[in-house]
Amino acid sequence: MSAEAAAAAQAARGRQARRLDFRGQSGVVPLARDFARQALYAWGWLPAATADQRAAAEDVLLVVSELVTNACLHAEGPDELLIARDNKVIRVEVSDRGAGQPAPRTPHRAGRPGGHGMFIVQRLCLDWGVHRTPGRSGKTVWAELGAPA
Template identity: 85%
Template sequence: MSTTRQHQPGDRGPEPDGAPAAASRVLALYGASGIVPLARDFTRQALHEWGWLPAATADRRAAAEDVLLVVSELVTNACLHAEGPEQLRVACTSKVLRLEVTDRGSGQPAPRTPHRAGRPGGHGMFIVQRLCLDWGVVRTPGVPGKTVWAELAAPA
């Protein structure tokens, strides 16, 4: 988990090279049914709008599949361990795609240690850690819940 950078939910500052701020999409999930497929479909649509899909190369296809897997893991974790997700935010710059899942839970997500590949369940945050450039948790003082964020590299 990141200890070097503090990212607030919804950070939308300009990119270092002066390019415009991130394009973003937000999906309300509170009370929805079929939340994981809904989140994946929403993210897939954003990837189409931003030109990640349809993928022209195997590397671009793999990058899009990684994003969809991380979305699934973050939303599933909120369903299983945090009273359900309230919102999914997907934002993209030319270099990074950022996923944010806001939930009402008080727990602290962490990869299971030691990781046991053959053991069923408990792989979600290990997968997030392996696929992402960085990830972390942001809490707002005095407000219940948290936002779990993850960043993946945009395809070249």
């Protein structure tokens, strides 16, 4: 199946995806947020018709910011952002070359500066995790959020 046919089949099932390559880019956190915002507009999540839809879109932008920021702080920066959606879920993936394992800081202390990124991701998302490809360095940190009603 050609790439065009695969994309058409995914669109027919309601799945759409966009990728952003960060290599050679600077200012990657605002770049990632702008890219995600453009995807949300293209997919009809923005402008939001209701407060719940606006909150869902803001949650996506916050998760994108947190995952990209973590890649900058702990993994020499991100390589790629994938944002994909179907009718029920939006998935955010940030790939980097880091070997570390992200985890919410425990115990979480709200008044302490820093260390809130994965706690925020954990609280906002349906699920999240880390995917590693055997034989390759780096990882992909992914998170899934529910689509607004």
